[in-house]
Amino acid sequence: EAGVAQSPRYKIIEKRQSVAFWCNPISGHATLYWYQQILGQGPKLLIQFQNNGVVDDSQLPKDRFSAERLKGVDSTLKIQPAKLEDSAVYLCASSKGLAGGETQYFGPGTRLLVL
C-alpha cells in the first residue's frame, strides 16, 4: 500500500513570495490533515478535511494560508505572502475516518525555508 505522498520535498523562497504544497493521501482515506512543524517543536494542526469539507481550520492563519481538497482526494496548501516565521516542515497526514483513536499516517513533509 502506497503511503502519503508530498511534493516538493524542499522549497526555498523569498519573503512575500507565494508557495504551494501538494499532498496525495493513502487511497481510501477520507480524512486529511495539514500540520506545521517548526524546528524544535511538535507538529501543530493547521487544517483538517473530511472528504472535501473542512472539519477544523481554527489554527490556520487565514490571512495568508489557504488549503483546498476539491475532489476529496489530493490537497494543496498555499501560503501567500510568505513570512520569515513560516519557515517550517509542512506535514500531510491521512486517516480512514474521524473516529477517535484512528491512526494518522504521515507523509515525509515539505521543508520550507523563507529568506
Place this chain on the structure above:
Amino acid sequence: AQSVTQPDIHITVSEGASLELRCNYSYGATPYLFWYVQSPGQGLQLLLKYFSGDTLVQGIKGFEAEFKRSQSSFNLRKPSVHWSDAAEYFCAVGALGGAQKLVFGQGTRLTINP
C-alpha cells in the same frame, strides 16, 4: 483543551541500555494517547497507541508504554535500545469522540552512544 508535556528535550543512552521517555498530558476526560517516532528527514511513524483496556500497550520495534491515569502520564519504554532507535519521539493526545485532532508534545531527541 488538551495539552502534552515532554519534560526531556534530549536524552542520551548507551546502546543496549534501557530507555524511558516521559510524557504527561492534560485532558478533562479519557484521552487517546499516541507515541510517534520521526527519523531525520522523515515523516512521523506510529509506535503505539492507547484508547481503552489494558494500560500497558505494546508497540512496534520492541517499544511499550504504560497509561497511568492517576499521574496523567504515558511513558514510553524499551528494555534495550539499538543504534537505529536514534530519532525524535513525540507523544500526542487526541480527544475522545468528535473530530480526531491530535495535540503533540515538543518531542524528545534520543541519541545512542555506541
